[in-house]
Amino acid sequence: xxxxxxxxxxxxxxxxxxxxxxxxxxxxxxxxxxxxxxxxxxxxxxxxxxxxxxxxxxxxxxxxxxxxxxxxxxxxxxxxxxxxxxxxxxxxxxxxxxxxxxxxxxxxxxxxxxxxxxxxxxxxxxxxxxxxxxxxxxxxxxxxxxxxxxxxxxxxxxxxxxxxxxxxxxxxxx
Numbered sequence: 001x002x003x004x005x006x007x008x009x010x011x012x013x014x015x016x017x018x019x020x021x022x023x024x025x026x027x028x029x030x031x032x033x034x035x036x037x038x039x040x041x042x043x044x045x046x047x048x049x050x051x052x053x054x055x056x057x058x059x060x061x062x063x064x065x066x067x068x069x070x071x072x073x074x075x076x077x078x079x080x081x082x083x084x085x086x087x088x089x090x091x092x093x094x095x096x097x098x099x100x101x102x103x104x105x106x107x108x109x110x111x112x113x114x115x116x117x118x119x120x121x122x123x124x125x126x127x128x129x130x131x132x133x134x135x136x137x138x139x140x141x142x143x144x145x146x147x148x149x150x151x152x153x154x155x156x157x158x159x160x161x162x163x164x165x166x167x168x169x170x171x172x173x174x
Contacts, residue, residue: 003108055095
């Protein structure tokens with residue numbers, strides 16, 4: 001596969017996952033960000049804190065420094081900080097901007113470079129895929145929590161139940 005095609009595909013996927021969470025956040029009230037179904041589950045606030053810390057650590061100086069920075073406080077990301085919705089969304093945006101700022105300038109030749117994450121070597125392709133799957137799993141958790149919180153008031157992020165044929169027919173006409 002052409003390296004530029006891979007990079008554009010990865011950026012699209014990152015943007016699509018961010019958009020799914022963004023659409024979830026728009027449906028939620030301030031208190032919803034702090035809901036935990038039980039003590040073992042993370043709230044949306046905690047997931048945002050964790051993703052923010054991970055994104056900054058992994059993507060700042062992506063090609064030149066280990067992706068697990070000494071300044072990162074990973075354990076603290078899972079503590080309750082009681083940030084308000086605006087503060088959480090600012091963390092969210094800062095994290096994603098860091099991701100995009102690191103990936104957008106990459107060139108095909110960068111894909112074969114080796115970077116380190118927690119002292120373990122990864123090709124740039126492996127590192128991108130690692131982060132894409134990591135973020136997708138947490139976005140899935142955010143969506144699930146949103147669905148639990150909103151119940152019947154949930155506004156679907158994809159094809160509504162029972163509407164697959166209508167959706168497929170509509171797409172075929174385009």
